[in-house]
């Protein structure tokens with residue numbers, strides 16, 4: 001299955017620069033979490049992918065070629081504003097939408113049955129959409145994005161407002177589609193969910209990507225933090241060059257190794273920390289602390305935008321991770 005490339009998208013609404021060179025790739029078989037604060041540019045990007053909005057610059061590619069109408073018909077899209085007819089019955093509506101995507105009447109009916117069953121709304125097929133709870137309407141909306149067996153899934157906040165069971169059902173369906181080779185991109189403000197579900201993640205800020213990578217990659221920081229559970233840090237921290245105690249809490253010490261003097265397992269600097277602690281007494285735990293996606297997100301989103309944002313955006317399309325800030329709270 002091909003991959004989706006978003007390359008240098010720019011878009012302004014009057015004087016509002018909604019996208020300033022947004023670039024990232026959603027690869028075959030991966031779930032990509034698209035996160036960023038309100039107004040950062042997620043919906044704008046997704047609408048441009050779908051072709052319901054045109055960009056001012058940049059391009060969207062599918063399988064290396066500029067995306068066209070035929071490819072767009074093969075996208076399963078869940079718009080932010082949702083798009084169901086409230087008075088139409090669930091089953092009729094799904095069958096109708098599947099027909100619009102080119103399915104024959106029997107295939108459209110079969111797909112409707114299959115997806116309403118998978119998503120737990122089969123018993124509501126004869127009800128008008130407006131009679132369903134918002135969460136169930138959302139399940140129907142996802143079914144509508146899936147009935148034509150899309151080659152690519154683009155979902156704008158598909159998890160918002162769902163109960164935990166519905167989140168599990170939807171997560172399972174997205175994982176299943178990704179395992180079948182479909183690139184899946186969705187936006188969300190539920191960062192724990194993104195961290196749990198996504199293979200890669202991109203953080204957009206003021207219209208430019210400031211982080212792109214696997215969850216592990218974006219959580220990797222230049223400034224390493226280690227937890228030592230053993231003798232109080234005040235007794236030994238002073239003997240380790242480039243190390244400082246971020247917190248001293250009885251037997252538990254969080255140590256920060258400043259960057260620029262070699263970090264990472266190969267540098268061996270963390271072994272200096274361990275040796276110093278051991279020299280003062282027994283050590284029960286010694287482990288690396290990685291920021292959660294939520295912590296990282298807060299840090300990235302709250303740091304000022306600098307002139308390098310566009311460079312970061314351009315770098316975002318290369319594999320691996322892009323970062324303009326590295327400080328995180330432990």
Ligand SMILES: Nc1ncnc2c1ncn2[C@@H]1O[C@H](COP(=O)(O)OP(=O)(O)OP(=O)(O)O)[C@@H](O)[C@H]1O
Nearest residue numbers: 013016017018036037038039040041042043044045
């Ligand atoms: N039709 C429009 N007219 C004018 N400005 C717009 C329009 N649509 C979006 N914007 C502006 O463009 C910027 C990006 O909006 P967008 O909806 O893409 O953000 P978002 O990341 O999806 O936000 P949210 O998380 O709140 O859904 C915002 O400043 C928004 O106010």
